[in-house]
Amino acid sequence: MARVVVDVMPKQEILDPQGQAVANALPRQGFEGISEVRQGKRFELEVDDDVDDDTLARIAENFLANPVIEDWAVRRVGS
Amino acid sequence: MARVVVDVMPKQEILDPQGQAVANALPRQGFEGISEVRQGKRFELEVDDDVDDDTLARIAENFLANPVIEDWAVRRVGS
Amino acid sequence: MTDPTREAATQDPATPNGAEPVDSVEQAARTPELDQPYRELGLADDEYERIREILGRRPTEAELAMYSVMWSEHCSYKSSKTHLKYFGETTTEEMRAKMLAGIGENAGVVDIGDGWAVTFKVESHNHPSYVEPYQGAATGVGGIVRDIMAMGARPVAVADPLRFGPADAADTRRVLPGVVEGVGGYGNCLGLPNIGGEVVFDESYARNPLVNAMCVGVLKSDELQLAHATGAGNKVILFGARTGLDGIGGVSVLASETFSGDETGSGRKKLPSVQVGDPFTEKVLIECCLELYGSDLVVGVQDLGGAGLSCATSELAAAGDGGMRIDLDTVPLRAEGMNPAEILSSESQERMCAIVRPEDVDSFMAVCRKWDVTATVIGEVTDEEHLRIDWRGECVVDVPPRTVADEGPVYQRPVRRPAEQDLIAADDANTLSRPATAEELRETVLRMAASPNLCSREWVTGQYDHYVRGNTVLAQPSDGGVLRVDEETGRGIAVATDCNARYTRLDPYEGARLALAEAYRNVAVTGSKPVAVTNCLNFGSAEDPGVMWQFQQSVRGLADAAAELGIPVTGGNVSFYNQTGGDPILPTPVAGVLGVIDDVTARIPTGIGAAPGESLLLLGDTREEFGGSEWSRVVHGHLGGTPPRVDLARERLLADVLGIGSRDGLLSAAHDLSEGGLAQALVEMSLIGETGARIVLPEEADPFVWLFAESAGRVAVSVPRGAELKFTELCSARGLPCSKIGVVDDESKALEIQGVGDIPLSELREAWEGTLPRLFG
Amino acid sequence: MSAAGARIGVITFPGSLDDGDARRAVRRAGASDVALWHGDADLHGVDAVIVPGGFSYGDYLRCGAIAKFAPVMTEVVRAAGQGMPVLGVCNGFQVLCEAGLLPGVLTRNSGLHYVCRDQWLRVDNNTSTWTTRYEPGAELLIPIKHGEGRYVAEDPVLDRLEGDGRVLFRYVDGNPNGSRRDIAGITDERGRVAGLMPHPEHAVDPLTGPTDDGLGMFLSALDTLVAA
Numbered sequence A, B: 001m002a003r004v005v006v007d008v009m010p011k012q013e014i015l016d017p018q019g020q021a022v023a024n025a026l027p028r029q030g031f032e033g034i035s036e037v038r039q040g041k042r043f044e045l046e047v048d049d050d051v052d053d054d055t056l057a058r059i060a061e062n063f064l065a066n067p068v069i070e071d072w073a074v075r076r077v078g079s
Numbered sequence C: 001m002t003d004p005t006r007e008a009a010t011q012d013p014a015t016p017n018g019a020e021p022v023d024s025v026e027q028a029a030r031t032p033e034l035d036q037p038y039r040e041l042g043l044a045d046d047e048y049e050r051i052r053e054i055l056g057r058r059p060t061e062a063e064l065a066m067y068s069v070m071w072s073e074h075c076s077y078k079s080s081k082t083h084l085k086y087f088g089e090t091t092t093e094e095m096r097a098k099m100l101a102g103i104g105e106n107a108g109v110v111d112i113g114d115g116w117a118v119t120f121k122v123e124s125h126n127h128p129s130y131v132e133p134y135q136g137a138a139t140g141v142g143g144i145v146r147d148i149m150a151m152g153a154r155p156v157a158v159a160d161p162l163r164f165g166p167a168d169a170a171d172t173r174r175v176l177p178g179v180v181e182g183v184g185g186y187g188n189c190l191g192l193p194n195i196g197g198e199v200v201f202d203e204s205y206a207r208n209p210l211v212n213a214m215c216v217g218v219l220k221s222d223e224l225q226l227a228h229a230t231g232a233g234n235k236v237i238l239f240g241a242r243t244g245l246d247g248i249g250g251v252s253v254l255a256s257e258t259f260s261g262d263e264t265g266s267g268r269k270k271l272p273s274v275q276v277g278d279p280f281t282e283k284v285l286i287e288c289c290l291e292l293y294g295s296d297l298v299v300g301v302q303d304l305g306g307a308g309l310s311c312a313t314s315e316l317a318a319a320g321d322g323g324m325r326i327d328l329d330t331v332p333l334r335a336e337g338m339n340p341a342e343i344l345s346s347e348s349q350e351r352m353c354a355i356v357r358p359e360d361v362d363s364f365m366a367v368c369r370k371w372d373v374t375a376t377v378i379g380e381v382t383d384e385e386h387l388r389i390d391w392r393g394e395c396v397v398d399v400p401p402r403t404v405a406d407e408g409p410v411y412q413r414p415v416r417r418p419a420e421q422d423l424i425a426a427d428d429a430n431t432l433s434r435p436a437t438a439e440e441l442r443e444t445v446l447r448m449a450a451s452p453n454l455c456s457r458e459w460v461t462g463q464y465d466h467y468v469r470g471n472t473v474l475a476q477p478s479d480g481g482v483l484r485v486d487e488e489t490g491r492g493i494a495v496a497t498d499c500n501a502r503y504t505r506l507d508p509y510e511g512a513r514l515a516l517a518e519a520y521r522n523v524a525v526t527g528s529k530p531v532a533v534t535n536c537l538n539f540g541s542a543e544d545p546g547v548m549w550q551f552q553q554s555v556r557g558l559a560d561a562a563a564e565l566g567i568p569v570t571g572g573n574v575s576f577y578n579q580t581g582g583d584p585i586l587p588t589p590v591a592g593v594l595g596v597i598d599d600v601t602a603r604i605p606t607g608i609g610a611a612p613g614e615s616l617l618l619l620g621d622t623r624e625e626f627g628g629s630e631w632s633r634v635v636h637g638h639l640g641g642t643p644p645r646v647d648l649a650r651e652r653l654l655a656d657v658l659g660i661g662s663r664d665g666l667l668s669a670a671h672d673l674s675e676g677g678l679a680q681a682l683v684e685m686s687l688i689g690e691t692g693a694r695i696v697l698p699e700e701a702d703p704f705v706w707l708f709a710e711s712a713g714r715v716a717v718s719v720p721r722g723a724e725l726k727f728t729e730l731c732s733a734r735g736l737p738c739s740k741i742g743v744v745d746d747e748s749k750a751l752e753i754q755g756v757g758d759i760p761l762s763e764l765r766e767a768w769e770g771t772l773p774r775l776f777g
Numbered sequence D: 001m002s003a004a005g006a007r008i009g010v011i012t013f014p015g016s017l018d019d020g021d022a023r024r025a026v027r028r029a030g031a032s033d034v035a036l037w038h039g040d041a042d043l044h045g046v047d048a049v050i051v052p053g054g055f056s057y058g059d060y061l062r063c064g065a066i067a068k069f070a071p072v073m074t075e076v077v078r079a080a081g082q083g084m085p086v087l088g089v090c091n092g093f094q095v096l097c098e099a100g101l102l103p104g105v106l107t108r109n110s111g112l113h114y115v116c117r118d119q120w121l122r123v124d125n126n127t128s129t130w131t132t133r134y135e136p137g138a139e140l141l142i143p144i145k146h147g148e149g150r151y152v153a154e155d156p157v158l159d160r161l162e163g164d165g166r167v168l169f170r171y172v173d174g175n176p177n178g179s180r181r182d183i184a185g186i187t188d189e190r191g192r193v194a195g196l197m198p199h200p201e202h203a204v205d206p207l208t209g210p211t212d213d214g215l216g217m218f219l220s221a222l223d224t225l226v227a228a
């Protein structure tokens, strides 16, 4: 068994209203110095050892992310 | 400027319907061998260098995560 | 900085804690002197003693968990029971005639004609929504919907009476948006139109928000399901979500006490008692249940709510004709290492429990598979009169089910009318300084319209789907929500919930009567006939004699008023301990009224301007009544005096006239007068109808009293040209005061009030609609 | 074919909510409605398909992302390729985008709230199968109710959609969700597959909706089917 993390983030050029809302709220709460916030998703998968990188990439590309608006990255973080 | 990543995940004992929905859908698409999926959030922040770890922790705890049901982790990933 | 993965590993409460001994019945008999943490579980010394007496031994850990949750205030109604009896005592046979199920069932059921029945109920989820607003509110909706499903009905609508601290308080900005998102997030995803509710702000709710949720369900009157386990040999099936460690906060004491020292114990102590809702699972569960009922595969059914399996198994067995045997090892779990007490007390959401004939089990399972719903046979009905639960081959629970479910403690809590009630009553609101000039009156109209309790609720209700299912005939911002039930005949229902807790604070008896009168009137102004009542009684600590007096008075007020109105109270909910320190919330007995309308096309809308040349009429009497009024709060921050007088015969008369007016097409709009009085009603009728009006004061009237008094039993109506004579004759024939107060003016883009001035609708709209968006974004 | 002879299928996924309403609208337009089941890879000979609103599979991952893998969707994609009229409403629009039948994607409303309100739309194109009954430029009042309706696509895609007249409806009198170029609904190259966020099936009867402005969509498709 391995643990795999898939990060899915909105593409840089895509408007991210959620991240923006956080960024706008921070100074109001007295937190200065945060110039940008982007919000995406993080998936943690428990994966059998025989699931290969290619399969993981297909899961990320075709399912966990929508490539029209999102970038993704897969990494194994050990078991 | 530094880039900071904050990962926010549902606590282990808390129901994660989103992760569960993904886990249930994978075999239907022919992806076997994924035994568990948890879905959380990933934030990427652009942060001035003088923002210290303590401040980041407070931002994560009070803003980005809901500590009643979520765990969080902050890490700097370079600029 | 923490690594969630590592942290999760060390915090993981699900780590199996090895081969700890099972606290079985046998073990309990062997170790009678074992110290048990019953106090931490909320049981009093004498309650614990009674359990020992019932069992003739000490309870096992699992039994202790069961009794402690089932004998809690929430499940056993131990402080309220003696008062609630009064509802039954005041319900006559005549009132009962249309009631198919009443107090004591999961929800009341009323026959509405044409073979249809309706079930409706309100429940509170106050404290969880303060701790975690989104999930607290979401699971509040989920819970009440399952109650309705347990009656065999299809849930068809929800409503959400809400109360928060001051609108501009920082904590309200945390709680309110989360609650609204939670109510919407869950209800929208279930496909249940939200057709009503309340949003009230008051200091007393600052750390005690009230999140009450109502659900309405529809069924054929011969399809009623009952929560009973009958027929020895029938199977007990648990279906829906898996059972996890949610909401067992209190019971984790057991783990920590018993296994103190080991990591699991201390880890579990920190378990959050919040539950996370999964509306998708519940939506599928609804469809699955309805298919199971439709195929006649269910003998009895119970939802799992507070107290989880403890409640479902003991109540099903207690209502049955024998006992029940459960094998806990078969319960599908979501977390590892759960012990019997935890499995029995888990409040994991989206679960139901059914009693099924053995020959139907396969068909039952097939329906569940179709809907992808996990279902497991966990036991069977026996003729042993005992509820017996086994775990890992040992008996961990062996109890007479009625002692758990029905025979909990009953308290006669001290009741005392606080002396300060007299002081409050003496603090007369009618002596407060009033606006005198036209300019001051005009400014007051605008200020009131913009005040948090009177302003538009659109910011809230715009987050709720009120269209789904395609049967919503009236919803926000109408006084009552109206739904079509039968597409062929047009038969429909109406619901409204109300409570002005400032009135109840001044006089809990009269205040409760006013609450019911208002909900009744709000149903009546839609053109529907009120037929039944439910309630949600939100109060402070049951151990405060002053609070218990408020409670007792409110129950009596509601029951007496229901009897006078001739409509039965079919159910309700009690929530005590809504207080912080010594400060209870305003006594808040929310009344919910169900109405029936023969043909929904006759419903009366709220906004004016639908028909050409309408006249505006005011029905009822206006008196100098400002005690508890919204004006006294907004302008003077005052709460004192006595609430408006209630005349329930007048309310009945009003409802009759409105019913006839709707049936005969004499009314083009109607709006009841409540908080803010006539001025506010006119503002809303104009803005909702996007049409101006010219208002003329009666000659003898004091403009301030006329515009802002909150006398009950009043409704403003608009009557199309041609119907005016007929309608006023109808009123005078029945002795209902009716006076013409003005005309609707299609051309005018203003509310023109004689002696006050013209207020352009755009200015009114800005005042009325601007407030909540400004506060909540 | 007679109107009543036209059979319009409405898919039910786990979590579909407006399937019953879509079927009611089909009947109101005079056609016959057919219930289609997500797990059934068979369109049962229908002449057109509606993918209704709701929260298929809870919309937990991304709206419509799980539904696109349902067995029935394979058939819908195949039939659409052969020119069958397909309409996706709200969640159905999201499903059609995820399934690649329509370009772009629907994202979280820019206001971050779910919005339920009556919305004015302008008809931009009346040559698609689903819009022939409308005058170009006509304004309709139709309910919207969604949390993720902000239409997003890359600029070249948007340019092409506009250039080819494939924008069916635009929001007027306020863009409720931040959709790019105020887009409320689009169609495919052939004008047969359409998707929109507003709910025409909730505007077929002024008793239960703001207007009956939505009925035109069902009547339009029916005209095509009857003429064929």
Ligand SMILES: Nc1ncnc2c1ncn2[C@@H]1O[C@H](COP(=O)(O)OP(=O)(O)O)[C@@H](O)[C@H]1O
Binding pocket: C159, C160, C161, C162, C194, C195, C196, C197, C198, C199, C457, C460, C461, C464, C475, C476, C477, C478, C479, C480, C497, C498, C522, C672, C674, C675
């Ligand atoms: N939390 C809520 N959820 C749904 N509808 C609400 C809510 N709060 C208020 N409403 C609706 O807004 C309208 C105005 O509410 P309110 O002023 O309390 O009505 P009334 O004074 O007639 O009881 C009503 O249609 C009511 O049902």
Ligand SMILES: [Mg+2]
Binding pocket: C479, C522, C671, C672, C673, C674
């Ligand atoms: Mg009202």
